[in-house]
Amino acid sequence: MKKLRIVLDGMIKNNSTFVLLLGLCSILASSSTFSSAVGMGVAVTLVLIFTNVIISLIRKITPNDIRIPVFIVIIAAMVTIIQMLMKAFTPELALTLGVFLPLIVVNCIIMARAEVFASKNNPFDSFLDALGIGLGYILSIVALSLLREILGTGALRFVDPFTNSELFNITIFPSQYAIPLFAQNTGAFLMLGLMLATINAITAAVSARKAKKQAAAIPTKGGN
């Protein structure tokens, strides 16, 4: 149960995008299409998993004074490895993600999890934490991209990154009713803002209901 809690906390309670508001640059830039969002999500998750596990494995021998430079070297190497592999095996996806692929190095989520979790916990727990945070990141970027692509183009398509062939292309509504703004950079800010506002409103309503229930459950002092 405790292990599942680590994954769920990473996905929901500590969701990097909607709760911690970390790594928003890549979320905004790579969420214009569903295909690129999935690609970026998987790339960030792989980097998170490998860096968390490696950092956790060497945590006991890493001198505290130089832990940050060591983390940076490991993260940079992992991102470069993922970038080279993507350029070789998923070239179109690598081209679509462009500069945001190497920029995973400076994604705050990865450094934050290395410092806060992986450097203090065992490799398996660090793996689970990275998996949870990574899945939370994928969930966020995919949700944003779905709304942006559907509202911006009226359709939803997914391209196989290995063969560059279209796996599906579903027309949701005629393209003349689409709002292209959502597929552009400005639309990313607007849509993320709307999603954050909605999530905050729901969270506040749930908290208020919980507080009300708790208040009702506390017995009031008797008059006599």
Place this chain on the structure above:
Amino acid sequence: MDKRIKLPLFLGSVCLIASAALAGVNALTYPIISQREEDARNRGYLETLNLESGAGLTMSDVQTATGDLAAAGLTGYVYFVNDDDQTLYGAVYNGETSGWEAGIKFQVGIAAGLFTGYNNIANNETSTIGGLFLTSLGDMIEGVPASDETALTDAINAYVSANVAGATANFAGVTRGAMVAALLACGVHYASLEASL
């Protein structure tokens, strides 16, 4: 162990291991990436001239770019001559230049003094900025006189104002400057090649 020795030694070891891992992955991926680029380049020799096949034409070996051509980022070129009268049919230029990022690898075809096509082989540009310019460049330049700077600039501006909402400033950036310089160098070279054959 003394901290002054231990800390650099540890960091150095981590860097060494990371470098070895990178070298290993590079050894695996580099041949795949190079082969794909080579295949794209070979296909591009006909495609950029809008040719279905090379029938009736003879293609030269790849010539190494020198002088102004090399200075503008071109690495080499091939030219096609008509088998009938040995006149120049067209030429395809290979280039590698830098925009916002290094590594823009491309081909451009010229026939009868006009740009006929552009082949975007590889680049590291951001897809919505420099990358967008590169993927649209073929549509911008097709049919434009190759050595006429004004015509080329007008053609690019016309495409941008008709098709690119809100990104005009980005389009006029580093990628555009590098590519226009390379295309014009190709145009000038083509004119001299035409005169020499």
